[in-house]
Amino acid sequence: MTRRVTKAIFPVAGMGTRFLPATKSVPKEIMTLVDRPLIQYAIDEARAAGIEDFIFVTSKGKSALEDYFDTSPELEATLERKGKDDLLGALRATNMESGAISYMRQNEALGLGHAVWCARKLLGDEPFAVILPDDVIAADTPCLEQMVDAHEGTGGSMVAAMEVPEAATSSYGILDLAEGDPDARARKVRGMVEKPAPGTAPSRLAVIGRYILTPAVMRHLDEKKAGAGGEIQLTDAIAREIDGPEGVHSFRFEGQRFDCGSKAGFLQATVAFGLQRPDLRDELRGFLHDVIAMEEAAE
Ligand code: G1P
Numbered sequence: 001m002t003r004r005v006t007k008a009i010f011p012v013a014g015m016g017t018r019f020l021p022a023t024k025s026v027p028k029e030i031m032t033l034v035d036r037p038l039i040q041y042a043i044d045e046a047r048a049a050g051i052e053d054f055i056f057v058t059s060k061g062k063s064a065l066e067d068y069f070d071t072s073p074e075l076e077a078t079l080e081r082k083g084k085d086d087l088l089g090a091l092r093a094t095n096m097e098s099g100a101i102s103y104m105r106q107n108e109a110l111g112l113g114h115a116v117w118c119a120r121k122l123l124g125d126e127p128f129a130v131i132l133p134d135d136v137i138a139a140d141t142p143c144l145e146q147m148v149d150a151h152e153g154t155g156g157s158m159v160a161a162m163e164v165p166e167a168a169t170s171s172y173g174i175l176d177l178a179e180g181d182p183d184a185r186a187r188k189v190r191g192m193v194e195k196p197a198p199g200t201a202p203s204r205l206a207v208i209g210r211y212i213l214t215p216a217v218m219r220h221l222d223e224k225k226a227g228a229g230g231e232i233q234l235t236d237a238i239a240r241e242i243d244g245p246e247g248v249h250s251f252r253f254e255g256q257r258f259d260c261g262s263k264a265g266f267l268q269a270t271v272a273f274g275l276q277r278p279d280l281r282d283e284l285r286g287f288l289h290d291v292i293a294m295e296e297a298a299e
Helices: 038-048 063-068 073-081 085-092 112-117 143-154 166-171 215-221 234-239 263-276 281-298
Strands: 007-011 053-058 101-105 128-131 135-138 157-163 173-177 186-194 205-213 248-252 256-259
Touching: 007 038, 007 112, 038 128, 038 135, 038 143, 053 063, 073 085, 112 215, 112 234, 128 143, 135 205, 135 263, 143 157, 143 186, 143 205, 143 248, 157 173, 157 186, 186 234, 205 234, 205 248, 215 234, 256 263, 263 281
Parallel strands: 007 053, 007 128, 053 101, 157 248
Antiparallel strands: 128 205, 135 256, 157 205, 173 186, 173 205, 186 248
16 A cells, blocks of 8 residues: 655755745745745645645744744734734744744755755655755645645655747656556656756656655765756656666656746746736726737837
8 A cells, every 4th residue: 555645755955046035044935925925835845635644844044934934822822913814814823833833954965856965864664755945846635635635646756747848848857757647647657857958858857946856866866966057956766766666656647837936937937926916906907908018009
């Protein structure tokens, strides 16, 4: 029987240089989409999927991220006294149970595989999830929950996947699928390569930042072999499980993914999430409509 997935690793050690100067003093994961920091979207998705232990792999300069997860009794008391129930609810929804979060420091920036490996001592002999908070996925059923459900049937390791334009394949882990039902959401993988050089990708199917991995993947990371870009790549460690007993599956999730590691993706996510909010929708729609009309008139 496949073991339940209850632990998730959140690699958050990156310096966020693409968002300088904002990230000079604010960790990227604290930047807000509408009114919630990026990391809150990742945490909420993990909770919905049944995750109970949250492991953050951090680095220097991330103390604001740790502070964010503290409870705020004074703020709660003030809101309570003023009868601001909506805000109180929003605040309390972010409270984490004591002991649910662990922080592990990545002392050297040696790649995503190395970041995940830093959490090895906090895991048992069971499958675990990895969530990259830069990839924000809007979906009716949160992406990791979809994967946990599918994983009960497949076992082994599983990576979220979606098609990207040919020109973007060199920015991702790219999958080569084994033969099988083209419409199935979970498909067996027969090859995967990290950031293939332009023109060499085996497909346009890219790995997106949601993983369910077996302890065997962690053992491969122990070898600390450098791959693409001289970094220790998670993709390479997962690929070694393709011929393992349970193999690797790709999972084509239902939902829309935003690359919040890029400015364009972050802005798109802000607009998309703003439009989903009943309190903002009409005003934002009207504004976008007017801005576009003005832009077109000026052309
Ligand atoms: C990482 C992974 C890559 C994956 C991507 C998804 O790359 O190494 O395999 O496709 O996340 O967002 P990064 O974006 O950190 O360069």
